[in-house]
Amino acid sequence: MPDNLKSVPVLSSEITPKHLYMNRRDFLKAAGILTGSAVLAACVPQVSSTQSAGPSASGKTDELGDPVNSYEDITNYNNYYEFSTNKEAVAPLSKDFKTHPWTVEVGGLVSKPKIYAIEDLMSMFPQEERIYRLRCVEAWSMVIPWSGFSLASLLKAVEPLSKAKYVRFETLFDPKQMQGEGSPFYPWPYQEGLRLDEAMNDLAILATGLYGEALPAQDGAPIRLVVPWKYGFKSIKAIVKIELTDTKPSTLWSTVAPNEYGFYANVNPNVDHPRWSQASERRIGELARRPTLMFNGYSDQVAHLYDGMDLALNY
Ligand SMILES: Nc1nc2c(c(=O)[nH]1)N[C@H]1C(S)=C(S)[C@@H](COP(=O)(O)O)O[C@H]1N2
Numbered sequence: 001m002p003d004n005l006k007s008v009p010v011l012s013s014e015i016t017p018k019h020l021y022m023n024r025r026d027f028l029k030a031a032g033i034l035t036g037s038a039v040l041a042a043c044v045p046q047v048s049s050t051q052s053a054g055p056s057a058s059g060k061t062d063e064l065g066d067p068v069n070s071y072e073d074i075t076n077y078n079n080y081y082e083f084s085t086n087k088e089a090v091a092p093l094s095k096d097f098k099t100h101p102w103t104v105e106v107g108g109l110v111s112k113p114k115i116y117a118i119e120d121l122m123s124m125f126p127q128e129e130r131i132y133r134l135r136c137v138e139a140w141s142m143v144i145p146w147s148g149f150s151l152a153s154l155l156k157a158v159e160p161l162s163k164a165k166y167v168r169f170e171t172l173f174d175p176k177q178m179q180g181e182g183s184p185f186y187p188w189p190y191q192e193g194l195r196l197d198e199a200m201n202d203l204a205i206l207a208t209g210l211y212g213e214a215l216p217a218q219d220g221a222p223i224r225l226v227v228p229w230k231y232g233f234k235s236i237k238a239i240v241k242i243e244l245t246d247t248k249p250s251t252l253w254s255t256v257a258p259n260e261y262g263f264y265a266n267v268n269p270n271v272d273h274p275r276w277s278q279a280s281e282r283r284i285g286e287l288a289r290r291p292t293l294m295f296n297g298y299s300d301q302v303a304h305l306y307d308g309m310d311l312a313l314n315y
């Protein structure tokens, strides 16, 4: 790793730490105006929760009863360093990103390697809705109604060999379309990895849609990973390659700053990141902080994967 990587600022909230992201409706809600009395309602402009741009998922909640974030929030506050380190710049910069034609190469230690066209993946593996919390290591979170299919169903189709222990994922490398990939500070292409048993867990999905529509570019179109019990950076976008390996894959963030970003990256309120406490989080659209839940609230489904492991060492 070149020396200059070590001094590079990493996630963008470090650069704009004071920025509190809140749209006007969230502000009115937080100020009590939207939930206020009929008296108030008579003298302020009507702002309803269905008024935001984009499709509506009003009334939908995750399994803890928390409402999904607005389409506007989910598509305008994005971490996607291939386009920009500024979360609000990703949507405009990615608007012409070409997602067709697109193929995903699945290979490595499998008996049936295959290059899938995105259309074939979508017809082979029927899409279902999964409403998941996404918890970023920068200590904000959102509730997102994805559509997609289980990663396990694709892995089973290529038949992993018994030597396969890990799964490595890779994002498209195309600096002409993704200007951030011209930056020498990051080891492109973005890559991520999971242990094979983590990848086989039913919670892990490949998402191809959002709010019942095609996935927007800024959220990882045409296909991205979603691993809801891990910090957001594990959920790699715009995947072109999936490879089964017998060695632990290196990942972009743990290459850039190994003391800050581990391979596991399980959401864990008891293990702080050097620059951000992980004990609580700010749900986008809310003012009060929420306590962060172990494994982002998915302990029942995934805690067994880490039996006997020291999660402070394996962060
Ligand atoms: N290829 C790629 N995938 C990525 C990132 C990225 O910069 N590049 N950022 C990650 C981070 S840090 C987060 S929090 C989530 C954000 O997903 P969202 O923008 O759909 O909310 O994407 C993850 N996947």
Ligand SMILES: [Mo]
Binding pocket: 079, 135, 136, 137, 138, 231, 232, 233
């Ligand atoms: Mo993140």
